[in-house]
Amino acid sequence: MDTKVLSSGIKYLTLPESYIRPESERPRLSEVLACEDVPVIDLGCEDRAQIVQQIGDACANFGFFQVINHGVSLEGVEKMIGVASDFFRLPVEEKLKVYSDDPSKTMRLSTSFNLHKEKVHNWRDYLRLHCYPLDQYVPEWPSNPPPFKEAVSNYCAEVRELGFRLQELISESLGLEKNYIKKALGEQGQHMAVNYYPPCPEPELTYGLPGHTDPNALTILLQDSQVAGLQVLRNGKWLAVDPHPNAFVINIGDQLQALSNGRYKSVWHRAVVNAEKARMSVASFLCPNDDALISPATQDEVGPIYRDFTYGEYYKKFWSRNLDQEHCLELFKN
């Protein structure tokens, strides 16, 4: 390959060798079914107890759900998508000004997942941004396209509010006081991955992102409204989560699985690619403070499943590995 990113303008007629998964690890797209009972929770509903109940059920049984009437403005979402698309349309030389494959960088355009740790690459470019506190990180964000910084900052602030609202509802659904999760996670960080999956010549042989769970607390995912690609694992089967109009997909991350002592599931999900169309998604991650001690919030007969750890320790471990390895949380089991 002669450029560092996939979104270089080069058209690939066959899949380069370094992206081809061994037979046993391929996505088997024809076997994937539609996820028909994906919970869609209306946050505009006046019956809070009902919302709490729905969220608790979704977290325990699915590890993810979608939300509508979530309070993030349509204008904010449209501007976010607009600047993200414009960024990936820039000439490759311009994009490469912010390229790095060093995961410790707080702003970078990169490709695949963790280039130096993985054996097979993934058909994805992504712009990864640290987003909180905004005044610390915005100055280093791309200034091309020109409206990027303003549109993304506004979006980040709105999504952060939604995340906190969800954490309150999740706390209540665990029988905890409303502010429990927010207090336990300390001053939370916020990261964003703007994912761009170009059309892929052989989607059966590779992934945009292979199956993984998110290492953070909560993920708020804006899916491409036109092109499907997100799949979740449920009862051993991969199910396609088609975009729902004006909804966000909410994923429970590893930290809420640990904090709930395994009651809530950090959902396995993956992104597949397709031959005709490029796909974008914008994942916003709420991350505990590095010093936050993650320990079970609730007592139950099984005793603590995981040892106590700080988020800083967990995050370092996560990025030292490849996505395809055993679940990172397994390494913290008692």
Ligand SMILES: O=C(O)CCC(=O)C(=O)O
């Ligand atoms: O593109 C998607 O739908 C999933 C993205 C994702 O899982 C991630 O960024 O961690």
